[in-house]
Structure formats: structure tokens, C-alpha cells
Amino acid sequence: MKKFILSVSLSLWLLATCTASNDIEALKADMTFFTDPSCRQLKPNVQSKDLDDFKSDLLKTVAAGMLKGTYDTRYRAADYEAYPSPRELGRTLKLGDGFSRYENITGIYLDPGQQIVFVGKTAGKKLSLLIPDWMRKPAEGINPAKDPNGWGLHKQRITLDKGLNVINVNKGRNVYVSYFDDHAEKAPKVTVHFPTGKVNGFFDISKHTNADWNRLLDEAVSPIMDARGKHIQVAYPVEWFNVYTRGRGVELINNYDALLNSHYTLMGLVKYNKVPRNRILARVNFNYYMFRDGDGVAYLGNKGTMRMVADPNVVITGDPCWGFSHETGHVLQMRPQMTWGGMTEVSCNIFSMYTVTGMGNRSRLKAQKNYASARKNIIEADPRKSFLAHKDVFDRLVPFWQLHLYFSRNGKPDFYADVMEQMRLRPDAGRGNDSIRNQFEFVRICCDVAELDLTDFFDKWGFFWVGEITVKDYRDYHYAITQQMVDDVKSYIAKKKYNKPTEDITLIED
Numbered sequence: 001m002k003k004f005i006l007s008v009s010l011s012l013w014l015l016a017t018c019t020a021s022n023d024i025e026a027l028k029a030d031m032t033f034f035t036d037p038s039c040r041q042l043k044p045n046v047q048s049k050d051l052d053d054f055k056s057d058l059l060k061t062v063a064a065g066m067l068k069g070t071y072d073t074r075y076r077a078a079d080y081e082a083y084p085s086p087r088e089l090g091r092t093l094k095l096g097d098g099f100s101r102y103e104n105i106t107g108i109y110l111d112p113g114q115q116i117v118f119v120g121k122t123a124g125k126k127l128s129l130l131i132p133d134w135m136r137k138p139a140e141g142i143n144p145a146k147d148p149n150g151w152g153l154h155k156q157r158i159t160l161d162k163g164l165n166v167i168n169v170n171k172g173r174n175v176y177v178s179y180f181d182d183h184a185e186k187a188p189k190v191t192v193h194f195p196t197g198k199v200n201g202f203f204d205i206s207k208h209t210n211a212d213w214n215r216l217l218d219e220a221v222s223p224i225m226d227a228r229g230k231h232i233q234v235a236y237p238v239e240w241f242n243v244y245t246r247g248r249g250v251e252l253i254n255n256y257d258a259l260l261n262s263h264y265t266l267m268g269l270v271k272y273n274k275v276p277r278n279r280i281l282a283r284v285n286f287n288y289y290m291f292r293d294g295d296g297v298a299y300l301g302n303k304g305t306m307r308m309v310a311d312p313n314v315v316i317t318g319d320p321c322w323g324f325s326h327e328t329g330h331v332l333q334m335r336p337q338m339t340w341g342g343m344t345e346v347s348c349n350i351f352s353m354y355t356v357t358g359m360g361n362r363s364r365l366k367a368q369k370n371y372a373s374a375r376k377n378i379i380e381a382d383p384r385k386s387f388l389a390h391k392d393v394f395d396r397l398v399p400f401w402q403l404h405l406y407f408s409r410n411g412k413p414d415f416y417a418d419v420m421e422q423m424r425l426r427p428d429a430g431r432g433n434d435s436i437r438n439q440f441e442f443v444r445i446c447c448d449v450a451e452l453d454l455t456d457f458f459d460k461w462g463f464f465w466v467g468e469i470t471v472k473d474y475r476d477y478h479y480a481i482t483q484q485m486v487d488d489v490k491s492y493i494a495k496k497k498y499n500k501p502t503e504d505i506t507l508i509e510d
Contacts, residue, residue, distance in 0.1 A: 026055035027116070027164055033063060037163040038120030038191035040077035042066050058116060062195050075107035075199045077118075082125065082187035083278050085180040093274065094424050097294055098331030100233050100281035102130060104177035108197035109222045111172045117165040120191035127190060130176045131156040131169060134224045134235050135301075137286040144287045151287040153295045160192065174200060174222050174235075184277075203227035205253045213249030217242055224284070229253040231260035233279040233296075240306035251312035256282070259316065259324060262355040263332055268417030274424075280328055282309065292327040316359045325352040337423040337442070340435035341477030342388035346396045350416065353401050363510035365394060365401060371509045374398040379460050379506060386465040386481070399461040399506070406505045407450060418449045436479045439463060440489045453498040455490055457505045464490070 033050065035041045039059065048067055054060035065071030081104070086097040110131065119127065132155040138147040157178070158167050175197070181187040200222045203213055216225060220238045227234050232253060245252050260280060261270070269275045281296030289300045299309045308320035315321065329348030333339050338347040357363055365371060374395035378387050387396050407415035422445045429437035443463060447454050458464060464486045471477045 024164065024166060027059060030054050030056045030059035030063075031118075031164065033059070036120050036191070037118060038077060038193045039118045039195070040073060040120070040191050040193050058195060072199055075201060076195065076197065077191060077193035078106065079189040079191050080104040080127075080177045080179050081189050082179050082181040082184040084184045084276060085182050088182045088184070089276055089278060092424070093269070093276065094334045094337060094428070095332060096330075096335045098280065098292070098296065099276065099278040100296055101178060102132065102176040102233065102235070102281060102295075103279060104179055105202045105226045105228060105233070106175050106177060106192070106194065106197075107200055107202045107226070108175050108194045109172065109200040110169045110175050110194070110197050112169050115167050115169055115194075116196045117160065117167055118193040118195070119160050119162050119165060120193075121188075122162050122190050123188050125179070125181060125187055125190065127160045127192070128178045129156075129158040129160060129167070130178045131158070131171070131173045132176070132235075132295075133171060133173060134284060135237070135286075147287050151285060151291060151298070152293055153283065153285075153298075174224055174226060200225075203249055203253070205229040205250065205257070208249075210247050210250050213245070214247060217246070227253055228279060229257040231264070231275075231279055232256035233281045235281065235283045236299075236306065236310055237284055237301060240301070240303075240310050243303075244307055244310040245312065248312050252310065252315065255312050255315050256324075259321070259355055259359070260328060262358050263325070263328060263351050266351060266354045266416050266420075267332060267334075268414070268419075268421040268424075271414055271417045272421050280331055282324070290323050290327060292330045296331070297324065297327040318361060321356050321359055321361055322352055322364065325355040334420060334423055336428050336431050336435045337438050338420070340430075340438040341433075341473045341475075341479070342396075342471040344473050345393040346400065349393070349397050350400050350404070353397070354404065354416075357510070365398060366510045368394060370394045370398055375506065378462055384462055384465065386462040386469060388471050388479075389462075389465075389469060399457070402457075402505050402508045403446065405508045405510065406501070406503075412450065415449060419445050422449060433478050433480075435477065436481060437485070440485055443489050444492055447493050447496065447498060451498055453493055453496070453500045454505075455493055456500065460506050 031037065031039055033042060033046050033054070035043055039062065042063055046063065051060055051064055054063065062071060083103045086099060089095060089099060090097060117129070132153050136154050138144045156170050177192055179190065198221045200220055201216045203216055203225065205228065217238055223237055223239070224235050225238050225241055227249065234256070264270050264275050283296060283298050284301040285298035286301050289305060291298055299305050308314055308323070315324065326348055329351030332351060333347040353363065353365065373392065377395055378390050387399065390396055404416060407413070429441040443454070443458050466481050466483050466486060469479050469481065471479065
């Protein structure tokens with residue numbers, strides 16, 4: 001604890017001396033004592049006697065610490081690697097833009113005001129600092145759900161250049177290096193050095209233990225603790241980690257990773273070795289119970305909700321497990337191949353069902369009696385309509401889950417993994433009001449992967465309904481489904497001469 005207090009005090013003193021008595025030219029002059037523009041390492045010939053030649057108090061103090069071996073370069077001066085850009089992930093995995101923008105956690109907290117950041121050689125790559133306001137709350141008297149500032153994560157972005165960067169921080173927060181590239185595997189690592197920051201640290205499942213977890217909580221200078229696993233990144237309040245996760249950080253992150261690994265298994269990324277290095281972010285918010293946006297998954301920062309997401313035993317059970325699986329399912333649902341208009345709240349729940357039941361929880365479709373209601377309201381409806389015309393999204397989910405149940409029981413547990421891989425290998429069939437063509441492409445792919453004629457199954461569920469329909473799904477979709485569309489897909493399947501299933505798949509239940 002003593003070392004921690006000294007580290008914080010040193011940071012404050014360095015910042016004060018830098019901003020009060022050192023100008024930019026003095027800092028630039030002292031950079032010549034270091035091996036590169038990041039000022040992470042002194043040149044081999046620099047000795048203690050050379051400290052008198054430094055012109056800036058800041059770099060003189062940094063150099064003195066380096067010569068004594070006491071300067072913390074684990075967090076203050078680290079290498080950061082490029083991650084595949086959201087654009088590249090969208091292209092290769094056919095997904096929306098939902099992975100973390102805060103991959104490169106620094107473990108550094110910057111106070112408001114002027115700060116110094118040194119950046120090493122960038123090879124022309126673009127980097128910036130992201131300073132998100134994790135703890136932003138609605139103004140007093142404002143209904144949180146109707147906050148005029150929205151529910152989203154507000155942040156300050158600061159462009160970084162090679163060498164010396166003098167920046168102005170609006171509000172004290174944790175900082176992250178934004179470094180994304182369309183060819184991340186070829187991009188060099190870049191060193192970023194924060195000599196005036198406070199060390200907050202972060203938890204990394206590949207390096208740390210539960211003892212480290214507790215130490216990080218005890219030494220936190222920020223109200224937020226960052227933690228990352230193989231697939232997950234979380235940013236929750238230290239307050240609630242102390243209540244619900246004390247001594248169990250490893251278990252929490254492992255459970256999150258297991259949930260996402262289940263998702264990646266369903267969609268074939270495990271089987272086809274395409275699991276992204278990028279992580280999905282789960283964060284706190286102070287506006288709404290639970291939602292997903294372009295920055296990941298957000299949970300309300302109160303006692304009840306934080307227990308659901310910070311207690312490792314609770315995360316994988318019941319509603320908490322469903323909620324996380326549902327929201328991350330939105331990140332991973334293929335667009336538009338599995339998310340044509342009318343499917344936004346359906347295809348995400350294929351992930352929910354797969355992962356929740358895989359964790360030993362009861363089937364929601366079974367508990368809610370959706371099998372019976374779906375057959376009554378869709379298959380037995382008079383007149384029969386497209387399943388998309390039915391308002392209940394859980395009833396709409398039934399045929400998609402029945403396919404998984406049937407094939408997992410009949411020697412093809414990788415059915416959806418293979419279906420989604422085929423979707424990744426071919427262009428989508430249409431977007432907007434033309435996105436309904438993806439429904440018919442889905443039918444073709446399912447039959448080819450299964451090597452079965454599934455037309456009777458899809459016909460009963462109204463996939464071959466002909467007519468005009470308006471579907472409300474966060475916007476209106478106006479579909480004109482023609483007989484020619486139906487005839488084309490049926491003709492395609494008939495030419496394959498596949499056998500039909502040996503049972504009526506529409507009757508299958510968990």
C-alpha cells in the first residue's frame with residue numbers, strides 16, 4: 001500500500017512540475033537521452049551524473065527512476081497492438097459493428113487538465129486516446145430513461161502523434177489507446193508512455209490470479225476497474241466488484257468467456273478457426289436496466305443489476321444468463337443473412353437458447369409454452385400467414401430452434417455452425433425491403449447443409465407465404481413476396497433430390 005501511495009503522489013508532483021516549470025522545448029531536448037520517441041528506455045550511455053544536464057523536471061525524474069530501477073513501465077510505458085477494425089470484422093464475419101472500441105486498456109488514470117503523453121514510432125499508423133465517462137449520470141431531476149443526453153457512452157477522443165503529445169483532459173478518467181487497422185496482423189506494436197498519469201492497473205485473465213484481483217481493487221484510484229478475458233472486456237464500478245466479486249475475479253471472467261465461447265461455437269467460429277481477437281465489452285450505465293449499443297452491452301449500476309453481472313455464480317444462471325446471451329447475440333447475429341427485417345429480436349435468441357440451455361438452465365421456449373402457442377398462432381392459423389406476421393418474437397423463434405434440436409439429435413450438432421459458415425462465404429441476398437430474399441437463401445443453405453428436403457417444414461411455418469406484408473422491426477419493412485421467389489427455391493431444392501426428414505420437425509420440443 002505504501003508503494004501505491006508513493007506512486008500516486010509522484011504522479012501528482014510530476015504533473016505539477018511539468019505544467020508549471022517545463023516548456024515543450026525543454027521536454028523535446030531531454031528526449032534525446034532516450035532510445036526512441038516514447039522515452040521508455042534511456043540510452044545505454046546515460047548515467048546518474050547526466051541527470052544534471054536534463055532541462056525538464058519531468059523527464060529528469062523519469063530518468064532517475066529508470067536508473068534506480070524503480071520506474072513503473074508495466075503500465076506507464078507499454079506496447080499496444082492493432083486490432084482488426086470493425087469494418088474488417090464486418091466484412092469477414094458478416095456482423096454489425098458491436099465489438100469493443102476500448103481493447104487496448106492502459107491501466108492509467110488521467111486527471112483533468114494538461115497531461116504529457118509520449119508515443120513511439122507509429123509506421124504511419126493512426127492512434128488516438130479514448131477517455132470514456134463510464135460513470136456519467138443523468139442530471140438531477142431527469143428521468144434516466146428519458147435523459148436528453150441519451151443512454152450512450154460519452155467520451156473524449158484525442159489524436160496521438162509520434163513523440164511528444166501535450167494534451168488537455170476534460171474530466172479525470174481511465175484512458176484507452178484506440179488502434180485499429182484493416183490489416184492488423186501486419187501492423188507494428190506502438191509504445192505509448194504516460195509519465196504524468198496515475199497507475200490504476202487492470203485485470204488480465206491470462207496473467208492474474210484472485211489475489212491480484214483483490215490487490216487491484218484495494219489499490220484502485222479510479223471508480224471503475226477494467227478486466228479482460230479471452231473474449232470479454234468489462235468495466236464495472238470497484239464498489240460493486242468489492243461487494244459481489246471479492247476473491248472471485250478469475251471465476252467471473254472465465255464464466256463470461258465460457259458464455260461467449262458458446263456463442264462462437266454455435267456460429268461456427270470455433271469450428272472454422274475464425275474466433276476474433278476482438279472482445280465484446282460489458283459496461284456500467286446509469287440510464288437503463290440493460291441494453292446493447294455500438295459500444296457493447298450496458299448494465300444499470302445499481303445493487304440488483306450489478307449482482308446479476310458481477311457475481312460469477314449468478315452470471316451463468318436464469319435471467320442474468322439470458323440477458324447477457326441475448327444482448328451479445330445482437331452483436332453476433334449475422335447481418336442481413338440471419339437478420340432480415342422481422343428477425344432482429346429473433347436470430348439473437350438462437351444464441352440465447354443455445355448458450356442458456358448449454359449452461360444447464362431451463363428452456364425459455366418450453367417454460368413459456370411457446371411451442372404450443374407458435375403452432376396455434378402460425379401453423380394452425382386461418383388463414384395461414386408468414387411467421388413474420390406474428391407479433392410474438394418467441395413464437396417466431398420456435399422454427400429456428402427446432403432445426404437445432406432436430407439436427408443435434410440426428411448426428412449434425414454443427415448444423416448452425418455450418419449454415420453460418422456458408423453465409424460467410426457468400427454475399428447477402430438483399431437489404432432493406434429486399435432483405436426478405438435472405439429468408440429464401442436461408443432455406444436453400446439449410447437444405448444443403450442438412451442434405452435433406454426441408455420444404456415441408458418451412459412451408460408449415462409460413463416461409464413460402466406469398467403476398468405483400470409490412471413488418472415492423474425498429475423500422476418498417478415492406479415485402480412483396482412473389483410466387484416466383486417461392487418456385488425458385490423449391491425448384492432448387494427439388495433438383496438436389498434430397499430425402500425428406502423421417503419425422504415432423506414442427507412437433508419437436510426441448
